[in-house]
Amino acid sequence: SQQGEEDPQALSIQEGENATMNCSYKTSINNLQWYRQNSGRGLVHLILIRSNEREKHSGRLRVTLDTSKKSSSLLITASRAADTASYFCATGTAGGSYIPTFGRGTSLIVHP
Amino acid sequence: DTGVSQNPRHKITKRGQNVTFRCDPISEHNRLYWYRQTLGQGPEFLTYFQNEAQLEKSRLLSDRFSAERPKGSFSTLEIQRTEQGDSAMYLCASSLASGVSTQETQYFGPGTRLLVL
Numbered sequence: 751s752q753q754g755e756e757d758p759q760a761l762s763i764q765e766g767e768n769a770t771m772n773c774s775y776k777t778s779i780n781n782l783q784w785y786r787q788n789s790g791r792g793l794v795h796l797i798l799i800r801s802n803e804r805e806k807h808s809g810r811l812r813v814t815l816d817t818s819k820k821s822s823s824l825l826i827t828a829s830r831a832a833d834t835a836s837y838f839c840a841t842g843t844a845g846g847s848y849i850p851t852f853g854r855g856t857s858l859i860v861h862p
Numbered sequence: 863d864t865g866v867s868q869n870p871r872h873k874i875t876k877r878g879q880n881v882t883f884r885c886d887p888i889s890e891h892n893r894l895y896w897y898r899q900t901l902g903q904g905p906e907f908l909t910y911f912q913n914e915a916q917l918e919k920s921r922l923l924s925d926r927f928s929a930e931r932p933k934g935s936f937s938t939l940e941i942q943r944t945e946q947g948d949s950a951m952y953l954c955a956s957s958l959a960s961g962v963s964t965q966e967t968q969y970f971g972p973g974t975r976l977l978v979l
Contacts, residue, residue, distance in 0.1 A: 783967070785970075790951075790973075790975070791972055791973070792866070792953055792955075792970035792971050792972045792973050793905065793953070793955075793968075793970040794970070795967050795968065795969065795970075798967060838904050838905075849895075849907050849910065849918065850907075850968065851907065852904030852905045852906075853904050854902065854903055854904050855903075855904050
Protein backbone atom coordinates (compact mmCIF):
# COMPACT_ATOMS: atom_id res chain seq x y z
CA SER A 751 0.00 0.00 0.00
CA GLN A 752 1.06 3.59 -0.51
CA GLN A 753 0.98 6.54 1.80
CA GLY A 754 -0.09 10.01 0.86
CA GLU A 755 1.04 12.84 3.09
CA GLU A 756 -0.69 16.17 2.80
CA ASP A 757 0.79 19.55 3.50
CA PRO A 758 0.25 22.00 4.98
CA GLN A 759 -1.38 20.35 7.98
CA ALA A 760 -3.51 23.44 8.47
CA LEU A 761 -4.50 26.31 6.21
CA SER A 762 -6.50 29.40 7.11
CA ILE A 763 -7.70 31.79 4.41
CA GLN A 764 -10.34 34.41 3.70
CA GLU A 765 -13.40 33.72 1.61
CA GLY A 766 -12.69 34.36 -2.04
CA GLU A 767 -9.03 33.41 -1.84
CA ASN A 768 -7.60 30.30 -3.43
CA ALA A 769 -6.48 27.35 -1.33
CA THR A 770 -3.71 25.00 -2.39
CA MET A 771 -2.96 21.70 -0.70
CA ASN A 772 -0.23 19.26 -1.59
CA CYS A 773 0.13 15.53 -1.33
CA SER A 774 3.32 13.51 -1.56
CA TYR A 775 3.61 9.77 -1.82
CA LYS A 776 6.40 7.27 -1.82
CA THR A 777 6.01 4.66 -4.53
CA SER A 778 4.42 4.26 -7.93
CA ILE A 779 0.68 4.62 -8.14
CA ASN A 780 -2.07 4.02 -10.65
CA ASN A 781 -4.31 6.76 -9.41
CA LEU A 782 -4.69 9.35 -6.71
CA GLN A 783 -7.92 10.56 -5.19
CA TRP A 784 -8.85 13.56 -3.10
CA TYR A 785 -11.54 13.44 -0.43
CA ARG A 786 -13.15 16.03 1.81
CA GLN A 787 -14.32 15.42 5.37
CA ASN A 788 -16.47 17.82 7.30
CA SER A 789 -16.03 17.71 11.05
CA GLY A 790 -17.28 14.46 12.54
CA ARG A 791 -18.60 13.15 9.23
CA GLY A 792 -17.66 10.58 6.63
CA LEU A 793 -15.46 11.33 3.65
CA VAL A 794 -16.79 12.66 0.38
CA HIS A 795 -15.00 11.81 -2.84
CA LEU A 796 -13.92 14.90 -4.78
CA ILE A 797 -11.84 13.84 -7.73
CA LEU A 798 -9.72 11.00 -9.08
CA ILE A 799 -6.69 11.50 -11.28
CA ARG A 800 -5.00 8.64 -13.10
CA SER A 801 -1.25 8.26 -13.29
CA ASN A 802 -1.26 9.09 -17.00
CA GLU A 803 -3.08 12.36 -16.40
CA ARG A 804 -1.40 15.61 -15.41
CA GLU A 805 -4.32 17.84 -14.60
CA LYS A 806 -8.02 17.52 -13.96
CA HIS A 807 -10.78 19.99 -13.22
CA SER A 808 -14.10 19.70 -11.49
CA GLY A 809 -15.98 22.92 -10.84
CA ARG A 810 -13.79 25.07 -8.59
CA LEU A 811 -11.36 22.20 -8.04
CA ARG A 812 -8.17 21.71 -9.98
CA VAL A 813 -5.92 18.74 -9.33
CA THR A 814 -2.46 18.23 -10.73
CA LEU A 815 -0.29 15.16 -10.62
CA ASP A 816 3.45 14.99 -11.10
CA THR A 817 4.51 11.35 -11.07
CA SER A 818 8.19 12.25 -11.45
CA LYS A 819 8.03 14.14 -8.15
CA LYS A 820 5.47 11.76 -6.64
CA SER A 821 3.25 14.65 -5.72
CA SER A 822 -0.20 16.05 -6.34
CA SER A 823 -1.86 19.34 -5.57
CA LEU A 824 -5.46 20.31 -5.00
CA LEU A 825 -6.43 23.89 -5.76
CA ILE A 826 -9.77 25.27 -4.62
CA THR A 827 -10.49 28.55 -6.35
CA ALA A 828 -12.69 31.34 -4.98
CA SER A 829 -13.07 29.55 -1.67
CA ARG A 830 -16.25 29.71 0.37
CA ALA A 831 -16.91 29.27 4.08
CA ALA A 832 -18.59 25.97 3.19
CA ASP A 833 -15.24 24.65 1.94
CA THR A 834 -14.06 24.52 5.54
CA ALA A 835 -13.15 20.87 6.06
CA SER A 836 -10.26 18.43 6.14
CA TYR A 837 -8.91 17.30 2.80
CA PHE A 838 -7.22 13.95 2.28
CA CYS A 839 -5.40 12.37 -0.59
CA ALA A 840 -5.49 8.62 -1.09
CA THR A 841 -3.25 6.63 -3.37
CA GLY A 842 -3.87 3.25 -4.91
CA THR A 843 -2.12 0.72 -7.06
CA ALA A 844 -3.22 -1.74 -9.69
CA GLY A 845 -4.59 -5.13 -8.95
CA GLY A 846 -7.61 -6.69 -7.33
CA SER A 847 -6.83 -5.41 -3.85
CA TYR A 848 -7.54 -1.73 -4.16
CA ILE A 849 -6.84 -0.38 -0.69
CA PRO A 850 -6.36 3.36 -0.74
CA THR A 851 -4.04 4.69 1.92
CA PHE A 852 -4.83 8.06 3.43
CA GLY A 853 -2.55 10.72 4.84
CA ARG A 854 -3.30 12.87 7.87
CA GLY A 855 -5.05 15.50 5.84
CA THR A 856 -4.99 19.26 5.51
CA SER A 857 -7.38 21.14 7.74
CA LEU A 858 -8.76 24.10 5.80
CA ILE A 859 -10.57 26.98 7.47
CA VAL A 860 -12.20 29.58 5.25
CA HIS A 861 -13.18 32.72 7.12
CA PRO A 862 -16.30 34.52 5.86
CA ASP B 863 -29.63 5.09 -3.91
CA THR B 864 -29.64 6.18 -0.30
CA GLY B 865 -25.88 6.09 0.16
CA VAL B 866 -23.90 4.16 2.74
CA SER B 867 -25.49 4.05 6.18
CA GLN B 868 -23.98 3.09 9.49
CA ASN B 869 -25.58 2.29 12.82
CA PRO B 870 -25.35 3.33 15.50
CA ARG B 871 -23.92 6.79 14.89
CA HIS B 872 -22.58 6.98 18.43
CA LYS B 873 -21.73 4.32 20.99
CA ILE B 874 -20.50 4.75 24.54
CA THR B 875 -19.43 1.61 26.31
CA LYS B 876 -17.45 0.51 29.30
CA ARG B 877 -14.09 -1.13 28.98
CA GLY B 878 -14.43 -4.85 28.60
CA GLN B 879 -17.81 -4.80 26.91
CA ASN B 880 -18.46 -6.04 23.39
CA VAL B 881 -19.83 -3.72 20.71
CA THR B 882 -21.16 -4.35 17.23
CA PHE B 883 -21.51 -1.87 14.40
CA ARG B 884 -23.48 -2.26 11.22
CA CYS B 885 -22.85 -0.93 7.74
CA ASP B 886 -25.32 -0.95 4.87
CA PRO B 887 -23.51 -0.24 1.61
CA ILE B 888 -24.93 1.14 -1.61
CA SER B 889 -27.02 -1.75 -2.88
CA GLU B 890 -25.20 -2.63 -6.09
CA HIS B 891 -21.70 -2.26 -4.62
CA ASN B 892 -19.74 -5.47 -4.28
CA ARG B 893 -16.87 -4.15 -2.16
CA LEU B 894 -17.13 -3.02 1.41
CA TYR B 895 -14.34 -1.54 3.50
CA TRP B 896 -13.92 -0.79 7.19
CA TYR B 897 -11.61 1.97 8.42
CA ARG B 898 -10.75 3.42 11.79
CA GLN B 899 -10.04 7.10 12.26
CA THR B 900 -8.70 8.82 15.33
CA LEU B 901 -8.58 12.55 15.94
CA GLY B 902 -6.20 14.38 13.65
CA GLN B 903 -5.46 11.31 11.55
CA GLY B 904 -6.65 9.99 8.25
CA PRO B 905 -8.67 6.80 7.97
CA GLU B 906 -6.69 3.62 8.62
CA PHE B 907 -7.67 0.52 6.70
CA LEU B 908 -8.97 -2.39 8.77
CA THR B 909 -10.47 -4.91 6.36
CA TYR B 910 -12.43 -5.30 3.16
CA PHE B 911 -14.88 -7.66 1.54
CA GLN B 912 -15.66 -8.50 -2.01
CA ASN B 913 -19.20 -9.80 -1.89
CA GLU B 914 -19.22 -12.07 1.18
CA ALA B 915 -15.51 -12.93 1.08
CA GLN B 916 -13.17 -11.13 3.44
CA LEU B 917 -10.17 -10.61 1.21
CA GLU B 918 -7.76 -8.64 3.30
CA LYS B 919 -7.21 -7.70 6.92
CA SER B 920 -4.87 -5.12 8.34
CA ARG B 921 -2.42 -5.94 11.09
CA LEU B 922 -4.34 -3.29 13.03
CA LEU B 923 -7.20 -5.75 13.26
CA SER B 924 -6.41 -7.63 16.45
CA ASP B 925 -8.04 -10.88 17.51
CA ARG B 926 -10.65 -8.85 19.36
CA PHE B 927 -11.98 -7.49 16.09
CA SER B 928 -14.12 -9.51 13.73
CA ALA B 929 -16.05 -8.49 10.65
CA GLU B 930 -18.64 -10.33 8.63
CA ARG B 931 -20.63 -9.77 5.51
CA PRO B 932 -22.79 -12.88 5.50
CA LYS B 933 -24.88 -12.36 2.38
CA GLY B 934 -22.67 -9.95 0.56
CA SER B 935 -24.87 -7.04 1.51
CA PHE B 936 -24.62 -5.42 4.95
CA SER B 937 -21.60 -5.92 7.17
CA THR B 938 -20.99 -5.99 10.89
CA LEU B 939 -17.85 -5.12 12.79
CA GLU B 940 -17.60 -6.50 16.31
CA ILE B 941 -15.08 -5.50 18.92
CA GLN B 942 -14.80 -7.82 21.88
CA ARG B 943 -13.47 -6.83 25.30
CA THR B 944 -13.20 -3.19 24.31
CA GLU B 945 -10.23 -1.13 25.48
CA GLN B 946 -9.92 2.62 25.82
CA GLY B 947 -7.58 2.61 22.85
CA ASP B 948 -10.45 1.40 20.67
CA SER B 949 -12.11 4.80 20.99
CA ALA B 950 -12.28 6.15 17.47
CA MET B 951 -14.56 6.80 14.52
CA TYR B 952 -15.27 3.61 12.58
CA LEU B 953 -15.96 4.31 8.93
CA CYS B 954 -17.46 2.05 6.33
CA ALA B 955 -17.13 2.56 2.60
CA SER B 956 -18.41 0.71 -0.42
CA SER B 957 -17.47 0.61 -4.06
CA LEU B 958 -18.25 -1.17 -7.29
CA ALA B 959 -15.32 -3.10 -8.65
CA SER B 960 -15.37 -5.01 -11.90
CA GLY B 961 -12.54 -7.27 -12.94
CA VAL B 962 -9.14 -5.80 -12.20
CA SER B 963 -10.31 -2.30 -11.45
CA THR B 964 -7.98 0.44 -10.37
CA GLN B 965 -10.41 3.27 -10.78
CA GLU B 966 -13.00 2.55 -8.18
CA THR B 967 -14.33 5.36 -6.08
CA GLN B 968 -15.23 4.65 -2.49
CA TYR B 969 -18.41 6.06 -0.99
CA PHE B 970 -18.21 6.54 2.74
CA GLY B 971 -20.85 6.31 5.42
CA PRO B 972 -21.17 8.88 8.21
CA GLY B 973 -19.25 6.68 10.64
CA THR B 974 -19.86 5.29 14.11
CA ARG B 975 -18.12 7.17 16.88
CA LEU B 976 -17.07 4.84 19.69
CA LEU B 977 -16.10 6.01 23.15
CA VAL B 978 -14.79 3.43 25.58
CA LEU B 979 -14.83 4.57 29.19
